[in-house]
Amino acid sequence: MEKLSKALHQAPPRPIKVIQFGEGNFLRAFTDWTVQKLNDEADFNGGIAVVQPLPVGLVDLLASQDFLYTHTLKGIKNGEPVKEHLLNDSIVSAVNPYTDHAGYLGLAAVETVKIVISNTTESGIAYEPEDTLEGPQKGFPAKLTALLHARFKAFGGDPDKGFVIIPCELIDRNGDKLKEVVERHAREWQLGEAFEAWLGEANTFCNSLVDRIVPGYPRDRIQEVWEELGYEDQLVVESEQFNLWVIEGPAGLKELLPVDRTDCNVLFVEDMTPYRTRKVRILNGAHTTLVPVAYLYGIDTVKESVEHPVVGKYLAQAVYEEIIPTLDLPKEELESFAAEVMDRFRNPFISHQLLSISLNGMSKYNTRVLPSLEAYLREKGALPKRLVFSLAAMLVFYRGLRGEETIPVNDAEDILELFRKAWAAFDGSEEGCRSLARTVLAHAPVWTADLTALPGLLDLVVEYLGLILEKGMEEALQEVLL
Ligand SMILES: NC(=O)c1ccc[n+]([C@@H]2O[C@H](COP(=O)([O-])OP(=O)(O)OC[C@H]3O[C@@H](n4cnc5c(N)ncnc54)[C@H](O)[C@@H]3O)[C@@H](O)[C@H]2O)c1
Ligand SMILES: O=P(O)(O)OC[C@@H](O)[C@@H](O)[C@H](O)[C@H](O)CO
Missing domain, CATH: 3.40.50.720 (NAD(P)-binding Rossmann-like Domain)
Structure with missing residues (x-):
């Protein structure tokens, strides 16, 4: 040719x-x-x-x-x-x-x-x-x-x-x-x-x-x-x-x-800030929230995830109930933007691989999801459980295994090293979950703050981490959606 x-x-x-x-x-x-x-x-x-x-x-x-x-x-x-x-x-x-x-x-x-x-x-x-x-x-x-x-x-x-x-x-x-x-x-x-x-x-x-x-x-x-x-x-x-x-x-x-x-x-x-906040927090935030959860569920693309009865519901709840309420723009406008984004994710002609979005996932969580989590906690005095669940799933994702399959985790070397050490030290116990979560939440070089200082976050991540490891993503996710 x-x-x-x-x-x-x-x-x-x-x-x-x-x-x-x-x-x-x-x-x-x-x-x-x-x-x-x-x-x-x-x-x-x-x-x-x-x-x-x-x-x-x-x-x-x-x-x-x-x-x-x-x-x-x-x-x-x-x-x-x-x-x-x-x-x-x-x-x-x-x-x-x-x-x-x-x-x-x-x-x-x-x-x-x-x-x-x-x-x-x-x-x-x-x-x-x-x-x-x-x-x-x-x-x-x-x-x-x-x-x-x-x-x-x-x-x-x-x-x-x-x-x-x-x-x-x-x-x-x-x-x-x-x-x-x-x-x-x-x-x-x-x-x-x-x-x-x-x-x-x-x-x-x-x-x-x-x-x-x-x-x-x-x-x-x-x-x-x-x-x-x-x-x-x-x-x-x-x-x-x-x-x-x-x-x-x-x-x-x-x-x-x-x-x-x-x-x-x-x-x-004159000011691009509202456009940026809306796009990064809703579209990119949804992508980053979705990736570890859907991938560990056994799904490979964005379209399949959004159309999946359980994973799609999880994503919609995260976007409409935990991300949108933290944004300072008219609710109607945000919901219509989110609906358009969901339609784009469903694009029947595009096969957007979750793995390609997973590149540098930790820093993406920091800039694209964490601001929503922090704002939600500040404004509602409670943690947004789907966004926290995604963080716990990310910890599991970075172990680099989906069943027997190796996950090609792609991130900065210092992050990969942090996870290599944390998972090598993991002994399967509840204390082990706490120690692993504490290591990552306190020390990941990408975090703009020590995440163990956010009230209740470490405990909830430990709970979800234990749930995912013990029951698998499918069952763990059902519990979070209840
Ligand atoms: N792919 C998308 O859907 C999409 C959509 C909107 C925005 N973006 C943004 O565009 C960026 C690039 O995405 P892409 O799909 O073109 O990726 P790509 O891998 O095809 O291209 C990456 C480009 O960035 C350069 N680069 C990488 N690391 C660099 C560094 N440390 N210093 C200088 N240059 C560096 C590479 O030389 C290359 O030109 C992403 O970070 C993303 O935020 C991507
Ligand atoms: O390109 P990244 O790796 O920074 O992020 C992955 C996706 O969230 C991103 O590419 C979106 O598809 C894009 O930002 C849409 O405009």
């Missing part, structure tokens, strides 16, 4: 207007899709230059396909089930800054670039004290600082040559956070007052919130997918149809990104 390349599709030449840090599934199915729409429907005429954020990544693979890839969108659109294969031809170059640092910095001198986009996961916007201006830099903010400095020099500090920077990482106020780290590098690397002033005045860092479910590469069905496409594409990415991009940006951004001439769902707002 022929491989996807320019021999199959010749992309129109486009000047680089967007520099994109990251080449993962999400960006290819979301921001690159938006740029493609802008090119196809709004005369944007802009290409994307991709920068690989880590030493290992997809840049070589992208280059081997002449930067082309297929994006398959599946779901309900205007009430109808729709499946579309879109050939994205908006990426025009890709660079690995670890092996071609000069090539990377060369992007700074490309006059047509206006926008910088990123998604380097929740770990990416981090300060790396070892990084220097000379590079190659390890951290994404450090890489960006070096690029901005090169741009400042290339254009003699021209105030019209700054960038609009829109990070898409799923962390609170991502633009503010990125700016803070970039400014710190600029100060510590002593890049000078003139540069620091240009950084603040000529560049805009926007906070943004993204929403689209992207299961990614259909590994288990790839031959079938290639047969359907008629060519081999190693970078196929699958997503749902739904999309929402909320951007806190300057007034002029609409002209820069004329999305109103496309059907992309982009909102320019």
